[in-house]
Amino acid sequence: MQKDAYTLILEAIDEGIYRPGDRLVESELAERLGVSRTPVREALQRLETQSMLARDGRSLIVASLDHNQLAELYVVRAELEALAARLAAKHATPEEIRVLDDMVSEDRSYMQDPEALSRANRRFHKQIHLASHNRYLVQQLDLVHRSMALLATTSLSVEGRGETALAEHQAIVDAIKDGNAEAAQATLRTHISRAFETRLKLDAGAVTKT
Numbered sequence: 001m002q003k004d005a006y007t008l009i010l011e012a013i014d015e016g017i018y019r020p021g022d023r024l025v026e027s028e029l030a031e032r033l034g035v036s037r038t039p040v041r042e043a044l045q046r047l048e049t050q051s052m053l054a055r056d057g058r059s060l061i062v063a064s065l066d067h068n069q070l071a072e073l074y075v076v077r078a079e080l081e082a083l084a085a086r087l088a089a090k091h092a093t094p095e096e097i098r099v100l101d102d103m104v105s106e107d108r109s110y111m112q113d114p115e116a117l118s119r120a121n122r123r124f125h126k127q128i129h130l131a132s133h134n135r136y137l138v139q140q141l142d143l144v145h146r147s148m149a150l151l152a153t154t155s156l157s158v159e160g161r162g163e164t165a166l167a168e169h170q171a172i173v174d175a176i177k178d179g180n181a182e183a184a185q186a187t188l189r190t191h192i193s194r195a196f197e198t199r200l201k202l203d204a205g206a207v208t209k210t
Contacts, residue, residue, distance in 0.1 A: 006043035008033050013062055014149040020064035065150050077144050078192040085188035087132035089181040096131045100173045107166055114157035155198040
């Protein structure tokens with residue numbers, strides 16, 4: 001199925017092709033995507049309505065999150081992700097659990113590449129969402145992770161965070177594998193809390209990037 005202009009632009013933001021503060025020009029996007037300007041214009045209007053884009057004079061730029069928005073986003077993310085882990089511990093199939101286990105093992109090869117590790121991290125969390133077997137929760141988490149694309153840097157770029165994050169991922173998978181809903185929920189909530197703490201330090205310039 002061919003992707004529409006909206007999906008293509010959203011994916012470009014998610015992949016870091018367009019970063020917070022970057023200006024999006026209708027004519028340039030139309031040429032890049034190989035479509036007419038009308039669907040691009042409609043896509044930009046939709047993204048602006050969803051607060052993915054912001055006005056800078058007459059131009060549209062990729063939005064960024066201020067401190068309060070970041071804090072609010074992480075509160076919601078922690079609760080929804082924790083619920084997904086809890087449900088995954090109850091409903092994940094043996095095949096889904098093996099996929100999660102394999103992801104943790106494979107992701108160790110990205111330890112020296114923060115951007116690749118960040119993409120792998122998104123895949124891992126998405127797999128937990130799907131393993132919850134709750135379509136409405138998955139939809140809400142998709143919206144949360146869409147907003148996460150508005151963060152200019154990844155907390156996994158902080159020295160040592162990648163290794164710690166993968167250890168946390170393994171603990172989450174182990175709890176899901178054991179069918180321990182309480183442990184899965186608590187472990188994932190702690191994982192998000194530590195990621196938020198690392199991001200705050202990163203934004204404050206209190207830690208260095210690798």
